[in-house]
Amino acid sequence: MYDVFQTERLIDLWLTEDIGHGDLTAQLMIEADETGHFVMNAREPLIVAGIDIAARVFRRYDPTLTLDVRVRDGQRVEAGTVLMAVSGIARSVLTVERTALNLIQHLSGIANTTARYVEAVAGTQARLIDTRKTTPGLRMLEKHAVVCGGGLNHRLGLDNGVMIKDNHIVVCGSIAEAVRRARRQLPVLTKLEVECDRLDQVREALSAGVDLIMLDNMSIEDMRAAVALVDGRTKLEASGGITLSSIGDVARTGVDYISTSKLTQAASSVDIGLDEA
CATH class of the missing domain: 3.20.20.70 (Aldolase class I)
Known part of the structure; x- marks a missing residue:
């Protein structure tokens, strides 16, 4: 439904808005070569929307990150379900996580609300x-x-x-x-x-x-x-x-x-x- 080219331009705007000249916290506390393994998980039952966009936010900022997307948009999941795993440079993951989470939380909220009206x-x-x-x-x-x-x-x-x-x-x-x-x-x-x-x-x-x-x-x-x-x-x-x-x-x-x-x-x-x- 959405256009890949248009979305890439939006991702650049989102990241620029949040990061500014750089993630001061991550740069001060975390060494440049430190790595980590993180999971994005549902903390309540929900319908997934925006998982691919969230993954592209991580890739856009740092193409070296390894992403394992485990669900698809439109899928109903229970609390505790791992939606995606992200591995690689810890600074990159922590710098981008809020932007990615904001999007998938907002879009999945719309999907949840829509489903209630459909029912x-x-x-x-x-x-x-x-x-x-x-x-x-x-x-x-x-x-x-x-x-x-x-x-x-x-x-x-x-x-x-x-x-x-x-x-x-x-x-x-x-x-x-x-x-x-x-x-x-x-x-x-x-x-x-x-x-x-x-x-x-x-x-x-x-x-x-x-x-x-x-x-x-x-x-x-x-x-x-x-x-x-x-x-x-x-x-x-x-x-x-x-x-x-x-x-x-x-x-x-x-x-x-x-x-x-x-x-x-x-x-x-x-x-x-x-x-x-």
Whole structure:
């Protein structure tokens, strides 16, 4: 999902931010030729996301390090599982460990949170999708973590699809006119979605022949009415105010997709440590 070239550039930024001109602690306390063997282990049950990125952080700083990656992204592991072993120059390992751990803890936290939401809609036709509310610079990695947790990706960026929102409609004058303008030069493989917060807007969007209708902050009753109104003629996405406690009721309305920023904005990092073996 993420691009290797883009990620290498990010790794350089991350390491520069944390290391600055050098790891003063490691350079003062540890001899240049001292070596060590360390293991990265899960300290709680979790779904792995970002293990390859963490490994690349170590390799980027010191290509001489020996890495033994023992799990894969998307894998569920128990507390105590060794995710990766790192051997080599001790200074290098200790200088880079925080950057590598920060990433895998954050991304695995997103995967864990996503999995809980996916479990909450099990048995319905609804699929869970993410949003563009991601950490600047980390979008592709965070969206990768959502997939690791069993979710789907919405737009990867503004160039990945057309979504007509309330402000677009205000500028254009109506949903019909907004759709007409968008259709004039819409790439043939690109989908068009319209955000609606009222049932009359759903009718207008449906008449305009859009590919997807977002039901924005609608009540459960209105969502059910929208599902009945559309009757399978286009896909429906529920969004706005979705929580772990409410998503099951939303899924049972019959919508096709449910999107929430909680996957990326409210996920707690998991506990992963790096210890000397």
